[in-house]
Amino acid sequence: MQKKSVFRLKRLALALVLTGYTMSSAYAVLTSPTGSIQGNAPVLSAPSNPTTPQSLDFTSNAAGSALATGDTITLTYLYNDADGDLDDSASRTHALWYYVTTGGDVAIPAANIVNTPASSAGGTGTSVLTIPAVAIGASAIKVVMQEFSASGDPIQGQTITVADTSIGGGGTTTPPGPIVPGGNLVPGIYLSSDTTFTNNLIGTSTKLDVGSAYVFKLWDDTSHTTDLTSTVTYNWRLVGTSATDGVTAPATGFVTSVSDANFTVPVNSAPNGTPLTASADGAQGFNLAVDYN
Structure with missing residues (x-):
């Protein structure tokens, strides 16, 4: 009798378990959803000024007191996102560089820009610009930086506009404009009859002729x-040593009277011959060079 009671209890327990499971499945309810989950917008700040949001650091390799073509400008920022989303602020479309002219801002091609996003939240990212040759005479270099994360919501922060890197974006700055000629330009001196500018005489041993005209x-x-010739001013110089009497030009050359125009090598007579070089050879023996800025 006792064994039968135990068996009945086990069957009852099993029935209750099965009944409870069936009831919980049958009566499960999924509510309507809430609004979407939102995180925090990414924020950039200058490593030199980390407590100020939307600030940027600028450094350059400029050798002088002004920026020159061919110089690099490095924009550096600290990337922060409270949600841990990765950085996308330094992509080509989110870091835009310009050179500033009297006619307006001119976008600098992506080929002149190397971007490296921060590898983690709290890390640093960079955008490095090589100033193009066509920026000669520009009054300033400008950058527009967009705070951006690679994922999350919101994905976009604020837009940071720095109108002049020499004035800065809340951090370190570069030397000022105007942009002067630098090492990425290619100067040329050509015989005036070389209208296709095929034979650049700079750096060659080709002899120049008295009475012939030359083009810079x-x-x-x-x-x-x-x-880019029209963007600079230039003056023709005679450098080197005369043909027979050993007169040596100063390091910067004899300054001719010809600026921003073609140069015709003078015959050996006043006022452009002997008085210019104080040599009996006039211009003969000297080399031709151009000073431009």
């Missing part, structure tokens, strides 16, 4: 893509 050109690259 300043290019943005060796393929002569853009003629």
Whole structure:
């Protein structure tokens, strides 16, 4: 009799378990959803001024007191996102560089920009600009930086606009404009009859002729893509040593009277011959060079 009671209890317990399971499944209810989960917007700040949001550091490799073409400007920022979302602020479309002219801002091509986002929240990111040759004479370099994360909501923070890197964006700054000619320009001296500018005489041993006219050109690259001559002022110089009497030009050359125009090598007579070099040879023996800025 006792064994039968135990068996009945086990069957009852099993029935209750099965009944409870069935009831919980049958009566489970999923509510309507809430609004979407939102995190925090990314924030950038200058490593030199980390407590000030939307600040940026700028440094350069400028050798002088002004920026020059070919110089690099490095924008550095601290990236912060409270949700741990990764950085996308330094992508090409979120870090835009310009050179500033009297006619307006000119966008600098992506080929002149190298971007490296921060590798983690709290890390540093950079955008490095090489100032293009066509920026000669520009009054300033400008940058527009967008705070951006690679994921999350919101994905976008604020837009940081620095109109002049020499004035700065709340952090360190660069030397000022205007942008002067630098090492990424290609100067050329050509015989005036060389209208296709094929034979650049600079650095060659080709003899120049008394009475012949020569042309100065300043290019943005060796393929002569853009003629930048009109963006600079230039003066022709005689350098080196005379042919027979050993007169040596000063380090900066004899300054001729010809600026921003073609130069014709003078014959050996006043006022452009002997008086210019104080040599009996006049211009003969000297080399031709151009000073431009």
